[in-house]
Amino acid sequence: MGTLDGRVAIVTGGSSGIGRGIAIAFGRAGASVAVADVQEEPRRGKYHETEPRPPTADRIDGEGGTAAFVATDVSRPEQIERMVAFAADRFGGVDILVNNAGIGIVTTADRQTDEEWQRVIDINLRAPFLATRGAVPYLRASAHGRVINIASVHAFGGSSGPAYASSKAALVNMTRDAALALGRDGITVNAICPGYIETPIQDYLTPQDIDDMRDRTVLPRLGKPRDIAHAALFFASEEAEWITGAALVVDGGLIASI
Ligand SMILES: NC(=O)c1ccc[n+]([C@@H]2O[C@H](COP(=O)([O-])OP(=O)(O)OC[C@H]3O[C@@H](n4cnc5c(N)ncnc54)[C@H](O)[C@@H]3O)[C@@H](O)[C@H]2O)c1
Numbered sequence: 001m002g003t004l005d006g007r008v009a010i011v012t013g014g015s016s017g018i019g020r021g022i023a024i025a026f027g028r029a030g031a032s033v034a035v036a037d038v039q040e041e042p043r044r045g046k047y048h049e050t051e052p053r054p055p056t057a058d059r060i061d062g063e064g065g066t067a068a069f070v071a072t073d074v075s076r077p078e079q080i081e082r083m084v085a086f087a088a089d090r091f092g093g094v095d096i097l098v099n100n101a102g103i104g105i106v107t108t109a110d111r112q113t114d115e116e117w118q119r120v121i122d123i124n125l126r127a128p129f130l131a132t133r134g135a136v137p138y139l140r141a142s143a144h145g146r147v148i149n150i151a152s153v154h155a156f157g158g159s160s161g162p163a164y165a166s167s168k169a170a171l172v173n174m175t176r177d178a179a180l181a182l183g184r185d186g187i188t189v190n191a192i193c194p195g196y197i198e199t200p201i202q203d204y205l206t207p208q209d210i211d212d213m214r215d216r217t218v219l220p221r222l223g224k225p226r227d228i229a230h231a232a233l234f235f236a237s238e239e240a241e242w243i244t245g246a247a248l249v250v251d252g253g254l255i256a257s258i
Helices: 017-028 056-062 077-091 114-141 162-185 200-204 207-216 225-236
Strands: 008-012 032-037 066-071 096-099 146-150 188-194 247-250
Touching: 008 017, 008 077, 008 114, 017 032, 017 056, 017 066, 017 096, 017 225, 032 056, 032 077, 056 066, 066 077, 077 114, 096 114, 114 146, 114 162, 146 162, 146 225, 162 188, 188 225, 225 247
Parallel strands: 008 032, 008 096, 032 066, 096 146, 146 188, 188 247
Antiparallel strands: none
């Protein structure tokens, strides 16, 4: 018996990295998982996840779980609608929405273009809003409605450019706002704020940058997708039924220092 038996989960950006880790963990816990991503093949990282095979839904199926890939570009509102409808039709509802898909365009406040700004905001901030709004009718019908937003430690400080840091700070506050609106329906809305997690998103870094991050991370290793998956499993579980509007930092101590 899994802790998420009978639940239906959507995980955006579920093909690679953190989303893949969450989707696989949810599949193992018994949920039916809609893996929503622009590409079905996992991204191949330069430093991390260099041989990520097979695609997430195949991996879950191969382990005896239930999953399906749904091609989704979360920057396109109509595709978000289609994603929610797909999960509801295929699996009979939506109990858990994980807004994980995100991009970083590394730049600075004096250089970021309008187009870059808009793209980051559309994917990292507008998409979680639209997906949450679209899933609410199903989450209301569920006895265990959960929204889990993957923000970042960059919600609490700059770097990675004006759009990324702003999108993540706004996502944390949007989490609180949605928690207020949906609490009476028994739906919890929480955010996870990862530190450095070993995924293909880190390809822009140099080996020296990665060593620096390792030094700044208090615990003796960098984070792995499973570290975020464990926190997501907790928010999805019965044990977290009275937790909402929270932003849980999962960073190995990266931002513990003043
Ligand atoms: N890795 C980290 O250290 C870290 C730290 C803090 C926050 N995060 C956040 O975690 C989330 C996942 O990051 P990751 O490190 O796993 O990244 P990743 O690049 O390894 O994986 C992201 C996945 O999202 C998908 N994706 C990108 N744009 C999409 C779109 N428009 N529509 C649908 N899918 C799309 C990609 O195809 C990919 O499968 C992001 O929101 C990121 O900002 C990551």
